[in-house]
Amino acid sequence: MNSDPLWAIFLNACLINNFVLAYFLGICPFLGVSGKLATATRMGGAVTFVMVVSSMSAFGINSLLLMIDAPYLKLISFIAVIASTVQLVEMFIKKMSPALFRALGIFLPLITTNCAILGLALFQTNKGYGLLQSFVYALGAGAGFTLALVLMAGLREKLELAKTPDIVKGTVITLVLAGLLSVCFMGFAGLSN
């Protein structure tokens, strides 16, 4: 059992070890969906929700697997649960808000292959978090992902207006921006002391 206080877990997941900018998890949607501010916010919300649900399920599965002594099934069962959670969220959003469903488009099913979610499930079991700790960890990671995505989207909207040479347009300048953002987030490392 891990005895980290809840606020420390949240801060750690959200700022100090930000999933996108320090662990490089979920880079694909980070680069893909961060073009517009509105989509970025919604994507962040959807990812946070899937994170919380799958983190809770991962906690349950892990306890079960430990009980029947089959840790080698961990990865397979985690990914199966995440895939079905995403399917559920997809149906839910389609029913509740067709507009949001259209806005997210292909990136909704792609949450399944978002490494941040599987990474979260693996990290929380490696760290030995309890149920409440896992919940807070998932919330923090989701908040951190949303924060990074929204910051990036804001920067990229400004960048549209800037004069950049043709050769760096697209992925290159986005990666440089992400690198600079990552430098900024490293400043939060001081918080851990």
Add this chain to the structure above:
Amino acid sequence: MIPASQSPPSGTDEFIKGIWKQNPVFVHVLGMCPVLAVTNTAKNALAMGLATAFVLIMSNLVVSSLRRYVPKQVRIVTFILVIATFVTIVDYLIQAISLELHKALGAFISLIVVNCLILGRAEAFASKNGIYRSLLDGLGMGVGFIMALLCLGVVREILGSGSLFGLQLFGEGYQEWIIMLLPPGGFFTLAGWLLLFNWLAKRRERRANSTGKESIS
């Protein structure tokens, strides 16, 4: 590289395309997470590349041999389960071979499961082509991926710690670029490589254009 010389031309093409023309990292920008996360030394990059290539080849093989028996509706789930099985094997294999390496790569070995490159090849290629061609495709893409990881790992290790595969390259006075080992360095190095590839593509385009014009005039 053996199959390239022995296979018929079409097979060679399947193999070569992954290395250069359709390089998964530099051209398709797929599978970015491990590319950025574990390339702080050349050794880690090589190990990660080999692990990913193994999973890619094996899953391509299995997916392509199962392609007639998997119903269309559940194919993605089936692919992911196949991939997850091989990743579990690799995970335990690396743990058995080198515990130190396993610690350095950490959760990123397990995260090969969600590497979009592998699922992408299973869906786009292996589920539609025969076993032989899928094998070559997996080999080519795997080699392309390893090369891309090495490109990043070598640059980051040389600049970040002044060494290559653990061998010290420069004298005592070398000032290390610590930032290259930290997360931002990954972004910057990848940006640099993409810039180089963009520039090469642009230059080739310009040359093609200018020679085209000359021939017209």
